[in-house]
Amino acid sequence: MSLATSSSMAGGAAVVPRSATATTASAFVTMKRRATAVRAVHAAEPSKNPPVGVPSAAKTSSPSVAAPEKAPVAAAPAPEAPAPAATKQVAPARWAVDSWRTKKALQLPEYPNAAELEAVLKTIEAFPPIVFAGEARHLEERLADAAMGRAFLLQGGDCAESFKEFNGNNIRDTFRVLLQMSAVLTFGGQMPVIKVGRMAGQFAKPRSEAFEERDGVKLPSYRGDNINGDAFNEKSRIPDPQRMVRAYAQSAATLNLLRAFATGGYAAMQRVTQYRELAHRVDEALGFMSAAGLTVDHPLMTSTDFWTSHECLLLPYEQSLTRQDSTTGHFYDCSAHMLWVGERTRQLDGAHVEFLRGVANPLGIKVSDKMNPTELVKLIEILNPSNKPGRITIITRMGAENMRVKLPHLIRAVRHAGQIVTWITDPMHGNTIKAPCGLKTRPFDSILAEVRAFFDVHDQEGSHPGGVHLEMTGQNVTECIGGSRTVTFDDLGDRYHTHCDPRLNASQSLELSFIIAERLRRKRIRSSKLNNMLPLPPFGV
Structure with missing residues (x-):
């Protein structure tokens, strides 16, 4: 289900036992804890969530998402020996909600108080899910359309949500700009736009350095408000597990407001016409639809589908919000509809990939110019062994010049492997520079150049440019130049x-959407002309 059709949770959630953890990841505090999987109770979905028998026994492993017999991973080549034995592929160990703890985990904080951390995680395990499994399945279906060129993904929101800036006005403004951008893209592409926010959970951030030094003082790096504080003092920078509880509460409140905006009339088409260029196009369309009998107060015109996403980084938190769907038996990370694995944590044998291979949410993979085509194919195979459309979104972030050189090889490798993915561009992360004043910034022209390179490469390769992933806000900030x-x-x-x-x-966000819409319009016109040039089949065939 999307936000536009979501029902309230009925009956809460029932707790079922889960296996204990034997080994904790080396980058995390060593501790043994009893993990608990919660089987979520979801709102009924007659068309997408048919009632089927719930597994008779609660299990800690995902029955289909990461079934080892379907997802063999090639073992590392054995070292040379005088008489080497024949090598064979070894299937991965069976997945469990806590099996990531047996792998090397990067970018995780070290909490000083293991007992307090244990107590907080048990508390979060008892909380209701933030999203429902059926909603994530619905998003996956829509993303499958984007993979085939029948829809376009608009994914945007804060770089990192914060406790300080949490208020309804900020949420409303970002939601409104995403709606406006969506309307522009819809008119340009003449196709549905899938709206996914980097919202309601985008707190944790990976860091290139574990420590930050100022004036000779060295402290742990700021890793996001759900881990530690950004103030440069020792107390603030100590990881505090209680921040996860606050992050959960803020995520739930944010999503609650987004649901209200999506279904309560705020998403009505008349409300998105703040900008003159957009208003003219929308007014024309509304006039046509009114003449056709589809008035502005029709439910289709007053509500919208909207989903949430964030980087899957803080694994203990993500595990605590993982639930087993009562209708399918699959496990879902109910902290967001969509999750992505970052550039710094996408190791094939790493803890983050291990966790994500077993949850059934649609997944993103951040890909820079450092990604090897063979490695990408292997990573997709691990995360989507059944090659399900809509499951994997490749989020490229590499700068315009690298995009033109590197992306074609990735597209060809994935196509050669027969893998179905949605290709989208993140034109932000590859274009960060330091201003003369010392602040980080991103030139708008560089962002635009990467977007154009993304479309050019897909035109060249005959593949589908499936969407855009932006760090943006509805506020009138001055952070990107141009x-x-x-x-x-x-x-x-x-x-x-x-x-x-x-x-x-x-x-800047809306300006970029107009430029992307023009590329979509040109692509649509070319496709239409090509289709008109195709010979008609013989009469009677």
């Missing part, structure tokens, strides 16, 4: 509010 309203280096200090990386402001 754009039609020309934010300069000198303007950066005026409204530089980000807690992590620079974001596009509302004006």
Whole structure:
């Protein structure tokens, strides 16, 4: 289900036993804990969630998402020996919600109090799921359309959500800009736009350095508000497990407001016409639809589908919100509809990939110019052994020039392997520079150049440009330079509010959407002309 059709949770959630953990990841505090899987009770979905028998025994392993017999992974080549025995593929160990703890985990904090951490995780395990399994399945179906060129994914939101800036106005403004961008893209592409927010859970951030040093003082790096504080003092930088409880509460409240916006009339088409260029197009379309009998107060015109996503980074938190779906027996990470694995944590034998291979949510893979085509194919095989459309979204982030050189090889490798994926671009992370004042920024022209390179490569390869992934906000910040309203280096200090990386402001985000919409329009026209040139079949065939 999407936010537009979500029902309230009935009956809460029932707790079922789960296997204990034997080994904790080396980058995490060593502890033994009894893990608990919670079987979520979901709202009925007659068309997408037919009632089927619930497994008779509660199990800790996912029965189909990561079944080893379907997902053999090639073993590492054995070292040379005088008389080597014949090698054979070894199937991965059976997945469990806590099997990631047997793998090497990067980018995880070290909590000083293991007992407090244990207590917090048990508390979160007892909380209701933030999202429902049926909603994640619905998103997967929509993403399958994007993989085939029948829809376009718009994924955007904060670099990192914060406790300080949590208020309804900020949520509303970001939601509104995403709606406006979606309307522009819909008119340009003449196809559905899948709206996914980097919202309601995007707190934790990977860091290139474990420590930060200022004026000779060395402290742990800030890793996101759900882990530690950004103030540069020892107390603030100590990882605090209680922050996970606060992050859960904020995520649930954010999603609750998003559901209200998506279904309560705020998403009505008349409300997105703040900008003149968009207003003219929307007014024309509304006039046509009204003449056709589809009035502006029709439910189709006052509600929308909206999903949430974040990077799967803080694995103890993600495990605590993993639930077994009562209708399918599959496990879902109910902290978000969609999750992605980052550039720094996508190791084939790493803890994050191990966790994600067993949850049934749609997944993203962040890919930079460092990704080897063979490695990408193997990673997709691990995460999607059944090659299910909509399951995998490849989020490329490599800069315009690298995009033109590297992306074609990745597309060809995935196509040669017969793997079905949705290709989208993240034009933000490959274009971060340091301004003369010392602040990080991103030039709008560089962002635009990477978007254009993304479309050019897909035109060249005959593949589908499936979407865009942006770090943006509905606020009038001055964090990225350039754009039609020309934010300069000198303007950066005026409204530089980000807690992590620079974001596009509302004006820059909408400007970019118009440029993307024009590319979609041109692609649509070319496809239409090509289809008209195809010979008609013989009469009677």
